[in-house]
Amino acid sequence: MSLVNIDNVHKYYGDNHVLKGVDLKIKAGEVISIIGRSGSGKSTLLRCINGLESYDKGGITVDQMEVTSDEEQIRKLSKSVGMVFQSFNLFPHLTVSQNITLAPKLVRKVSAEEADTLALQVLEKVGLKDKASSYPQELSGGQQQRVAIARSLAMQPKVLLCDEITSALDPELVGDVLNVLEELAAEGMTLVLVTHEMNFARDVGDRVIFMHQGKIWESGDAKEVFAAPKTPELQKFIDAVL
């Protein structure tokens, strides 16, 4: 069974039909890139996967748990689904290490020592072990985003959702973040990335999903999709961004 199962999901914001029957199955270890124009529903889809947004029709399961907007259920899901945001969203009053250990201690009831060890492990992974006692304000955007990734990893999720996590970064800092993602992919982490980094989507991603007007308009093997788009909409999109 797939790790993530999205079955005919519809979502409305008032009259605005934002997701129009999305079907998507994601296997463990897959790296999925979601691309598409602004407003096509990429973020909404991602946010439905971990219950941050409710959906109106259809069904989603992650790790055999049904996704509902019930708070208790979202908390359970948090152990399987991690999310990294465009705007980092680190907690400014906590050190890097405290940012990372907060949830493991409160949610997974890990002891303080274990949590500290865990923090160093995940910081090592993102190459920021020496920043454990820094505050977010002392870090560059790229470093903050890597800490945000580390913070998610500390919850040991089975799938990591990333919503345009390099879009707020200065161009010279994007590479470091993408490198971390590439390493995670190589280690077998399931990744669902909404991204504008087309080269990354093509070279690291297994599968590309092109969203258009609230639907999965086209999808397929990453390299093939970019080499031979089938729909004029995707062709136009690729021409515009590449």
Place this chain on the structure above:
Amino acid sequence: MAYNFQFSGLLPYLQNLVDGLVTTVVITLITTVLGCLLGTLCAAARAGQSSFKSKVVGVYVELIRNTPFIVQLFFIFFGLPALGLRLSAWEAGTLAMVINLGAYSTEIIRAGIEATPKGQIEAAKVLGLTRFQTFVRVVLPPAIQKIYPALTSQCIIVMLGSAVLSQISVQELTFAANFIQSRNFLSFEVYFVVAGVYLLLSIGMRQLFNGIHYLVFPNLRAQR
């Protein structure tokens, strides 16, 4: 117009002044702690999900902020006994101050809470924190940090307002001053000295609050 200042005339009453000062400090301490606590709880209710609680707090805040403190004090001390609630002057005075600070600090703390970026709350939610954990661990600390100067200024204002408690014969600093000048008629000297003591109290509180700020929020010490 030659007035002969007689500050030495205060010396026999030094103990009264010290006792009054101690009472003012103790009441201020209690008020600061309980008032800020009350303000935090009310701000949480104001920002929370229950619209009933939010409205109740709203009425409380508007009631207190739009009536004179001395009337609130008299109501509690002279009015409530009609309902069977009889408090000593000291209790009534402290209660009035806590209620007063609670209302003002509610609005101040709420402003801080509302300034918390939505993304940080979502991040906490995605990490699996409960609503309560999110409020206490993620929302509140930066909120307090942001509004700390406004909040502590309000605490100082309330400390100065404690002078009004002399009107219901709480034996605090101003009460002591009134008492002394009724005995030795050295009004200028007494109120001059007491004004100076209030001034020092304010400055001292501000220093203390600043120290606490850096102690409680070590991220303020980190360079940008």
